[in-house]
């Protein structure tokens with residue numbers, strides 16, 4: 001009987017293809033929105049936690065300028081750090097390692113191949129702090145970092161562009177006027193929290209970058225690893241005390257630098273993520289509600305149109321329950337179709353967004369199952385009223401209709 | 403003499419009133435009627451005399467405004483809509499005056515419909531529907547929709563639908579209204595055979611005396627009342643024809 005009802009429902013749905021499609025559009029949009037949101041949200045939080053893990057233990061980032069995202073606002077120019085700041089920080093008891101960074105953006109050349117990439121000048125501690133490992137070759141040494149030797153470590157993306165599959169270690173690449181020997185190849189890290197390609201990188205001794213590329217002594221940021229068994233807050237306090245003293249910031253004056261805890265940043269990103277997807281999910285819920293009302297509306301029209309059919313069925317011996325089942329099944333089949341199409345569209349959207357924003361595509365089976373069940377529930381809830389109206393018809397009245 | 407088994411169909415002072423006040427129409431006006439198992443009753447009467455109204459009440463589609471209708475001794479007005487549906491499903495086969503076929507289903511599907519509600523397995527349903535369609539001369543037309551069939555063919559589909567479910571009673575409202583006389587006689591022979599061989603009770607409305615002549619009993623309605631109720635003889639059908 002149920003099978004029969006499903007067959008009948010499919011028939012009447014396909015008899016009116018355009019109308020059925022428009023009817024389920026609301027459910028399609030609602031479900032697609034939920035699926036896309038949740039899938040993208042899960043992908044990006046998976047990525048945030050992966051990049052936090054790749055940072056290793058508690059990493060602090062010290063930047064010149066006041067706290068906040070984005071470039072410092074105009075007005076007073078920011079006072080830069082220099083290598084003496086980094087050396088002073090390295091003396092602090094609550095820090096385990098310190099890596100100053102100076103960056104530049106250059107074209108690197110090997111033979112006929114060239115690529116423009118970001119150059120990071122830093123010291124030997126950098127690899128451990130930022131959680132890099134080596135695919136081949138070695139890290140910069142402390143001596144190379146101090147002296148500004150013409151050596152470098154390259155990321156996988158740069159390797160691919162310059163060397164293809166070949167081993168770059170021992171080769172000379174050219175950056176502006178510097179002929180620089182590749183001593184190490186980094187292991188692949190993938191996309192970062194903001195979708196940037198972390199492997200598109202060349203790392204050199206900081207003095208080399210300062211002198212030969214940037215032409216100044218500036219250090220743009222300093223990364224520091226908190227010593228074992230030291231609370232992050234204590235390390236931050238120590239850093240702030242030192243830097244205020246060095247930069248002669250008077251009592252009551254605000255810091256002109258910031259210390260960011262990467263773990264904190266990650267959890268903030270995650271909570272922004274979940275607030276966003278929560279908001280979008282409620283939009284999706286509203287759209288599902290509207291979709292349900294659309295289904296109810298069309299089912300009511302359908303019941304009225306088919307009054308005579310209902311009369312014939314009742315006259316021939318269908319019970320009210322059977323008529324109810326028939327129309328309820330039709331509503332549920334309609335909304336399930338909407339749900340399935342919505343799931344497919346949502347997954348496609350999430351996949352596209354993932355490619356676009358360099359976020360991993362992580363479809364979640366429970367979420368898909370939930371969306372499927374939810375669309376069935378929409379069908380039952382909004383199909384019930386029209387179906388009951390059909391079931392309660394008086395056979396003789398229905399037969400006499402039009 | 404007291405009969406132990408009650409009549410299959412019994413009207414006790416049944417009235418069916420449409421509308422109220424000025425517009426009141428007494429489609430049936432205090433009708434008493436008993437039909438027993440195995441009877442073949444023809445109902446005749448002028449248009450508007452209440453024949454279809456009576457058929458609807460017999461078929462448990464409509465209820466009397468006053469009086470009692472007993473089916474196998476059970477007062478039908480006490481039954482719930484679902485109980486009535488089950489009664490229609492298991493005991494009654496309808497041939498409606500307006501055919502009442504599902505417009506977008508094939509002849510075959512229309513004939514299968516009552517058997518679907520009876521819960522017959524698909525294979526049996528299909529076989530029975532085919533043979534019923536063959537009996538009314540529609541083999542080869544199984545997959546035509548009503549809109550692709552002539553009026554007479556649609557009428558025969560409706561007849562096949564009533565037969566196929568193996569009912570105890572067939573209620574046929576002008577089953578031959580759209581058929582030529584040759585086809586009409588074939589159908590009537592079929593009904594007669596069902597009545598004789600299988601003991602199916604048949605109540606049939608008709609305007610044609612030669613069709614009524616196939617029945618065993620003739621009931622004549624005028625203005626919502628039974629004016630004549632007698633066994634069928636050639637003379638009876640002739641006088642009925644004059645009355646109509």
Ligand SMILES: Nc1ncnc2c1ncn2[C@@H]1O[C@H](COP(=O)(O)OP(=O)(O)OP(=O)(O)O)[C@@H](O)[C@H]1O
Nearest residue numbers: 420421427428429448449450451452453454455456
């Ligand atoms: N739904 C209705 N509302 C009001 N009056 C009705 C309704 N149905 C039937 N009637 C009236 O009841 C009377 C009997 O109608 P009925 O259909 O039983 O006639 P009939 O004997 O079957 O006629 P015909 O031979 O033309 O089919 C008619 O006067 C008709 O106008």
Ligand SMILES: [Mg+2]
Nearest residue numbers: 453454499575
């Ligand atoms: Mg009539």
